[in-house]
Every structure is written in structure tokens, then in C-alpha cells.
Amino acid sequence: MSKEPNYIRKVAAEHERQGLKPGLHHVSIKHDDWCDHLKGGVCNCDPDVSIVAHKAVMARLDWLRRKGWTQN
16 A cells, blocks of 8 residues: 655645635645655655636636747
8 A cells, every 4th residue: 555645635735725615626736856756756745735726727827828828
């Protein structure tokens, strides 16, 4: 059985803190440079976690596209 990555509980706590409803959300996990996750292992750092609701992500993408941004 594999060890649970450090960020799983942080994602759940942030989801609850924001009071997000079930749905599509963008989750950003920023690991420390030395974290084993970046070498194919299990996360062993204390990463920064943020969650943005899908509507907010889509609004930002729409804004970027209107400004001329294109995805390569």
C-alpha cells in the first residue's frame, strides 16, 4: 500500500475552507524544489495548495483570449 501524498489533506481542507460545492475546480499544488514528488516519488514537502472554481478559471481564460493570448 502506498503512502498518501502530503497534499491530499491540504486539498480537502482548502475545499472545505472555501465552502466549494461539488463540481469542476482547478487545483494548484506548488511543491518545494527538493520534494520527492518532483523525482517521481511521494510528496514529502508542505506544498502550497490553492483551488479556483471552474467558472473563475474559464473567466480568466476568456479574458486572456480577448487580450490575444493563444495556447501553443
